[in-house]
Amino acid sequence: MKNKKIESIFLLPSLLGVLLFFLIPFIVIIYYSLINNPMEQKFVFLDNFSALLDNSAFILAAKNTAIFSLLAVPLAVILSLALALLLESKIPYKSQFRTFFLSPMMVPVASVVLVWKVVFNFNGPINSFIAVFGLEPINWLKSDYSQLVIIILFLWKNLGYNMILFMAGLNSIPKTLLEVAEIENASPWFKFVQIKLRFISPTILFVALLSLINSFKVFREIHLLTGDYPYDSLYMLQHFMNNTFKALDYQKLATAAILMGIVMIVIIGILFIIENYFGKDVEG
Structure with missing residues (x-):
């Protein structure tokens, strides 16, 4: 007791x-x-939610964030898994290859942003390179290509860590299963889908969740590159939240946070269901 x-x-x-x-x-x-403002504190139930869904800035931010996450997160998972599988095979300069993809983890965000500003500047090396092929220079951060620039930045920053997680997952697969598959003359595709993917399904789930969270945190880089009000395609939910907080609009901010939380819970629930379906027969 x-x-x-x-x-x-x-x-x-x-x-x-x-x-x-x-x-x-x-x-x-x-x-x-659920109230109209902190002064009157009048109960309005779902009025704040309907007003938010009619807000053009919120709709733009939600659409851009959804597009970015739908593109960046699957790419981060697939490419990092491909890199981990590549490092599993016998390739020359394996340690240097691994170091190259891990190096972005040691670079401060401000330094990365500075490099990106120089590389994707209107008079920068990317435009100089495409000019060789007779193409017109592009104002990368103020054009329809702006999300592509941020996706490249996101992948460059996150692939290395995800790759290490997948390498750990692949190393935990029982070697006896792979040896039996080898004896049975199983194809590489069969071994990858029926053995490797099933055993690393928890790792895939973890990397997907981590990448999803990081995709919502890309606001740091975008804000340092473009400020509070970037080009339309770069206006993310984090910008909306930040600008709403500065305006002290607590009702709009709280309502947006709840909607964002509900969406995240639904996405995470779907990912858990998928992982449980593919990994259920290898548990235990």
């Missing part, structure tokens, strides 16, 4: 921290999303 009391005392600071920094703010956000 005394031991349980002691354990409860040690747990108390953590419980207070969760209550103070997670539970109470969550309840406050829900409350703000």
Whole structure:
């Protein structure tokens, strides 16, 4: 009994921290999303949600964020898995290859942004290169190609870490299964789909979730490159949240946060269902 009391005392600071920094703010956000403003505090139920869905800035930000995540996250998962499989094979300069893709993790974001500003400048090396082929220079960050620039930046920053996670997952596959498949003359495609993919399905889920979270954090790079109000195709949900916070529009901010949370929960739930379906027969 005394031991349980002691354990409860040690747990108390953590419980207070969760209550103070997670539970109470969550309840406050829900409350703000259901009232008209902090002064009158009149209950309006779902009026804030319908007003937000009619807000052109929110619609633009949500559309751009969805497009970016739908393009960047699958690319991050597929390319990092391909790199991990490549490093599994016998290739020359394997350690140098691995170091090259891990090096972006050691570079500060501000330095990366500076490099991108120089490379994709109107008078930068990319435009100089395409001019050799007789193409007109492009203002990359203020054109329809702007999301492509950020996707390249996102992949460059995240592929290395994802690749290491996949390499760890591939190394955990029982070697006996691969040896049996080899003896049975199984094709490389069969070994990849029926053995490797099934055993690394938890790793695929983790990398997909990590990439999804990082795709929502790309605001840092975009903000440093373009400021609060970038070209339309780069205006993300984080820009909308940041600008709404500066305007002290708590109702709009809280409502957007709840909608964003609901969407994330649905996406994560779908990913867990898919992983459970493909990995259920290799559990245990």
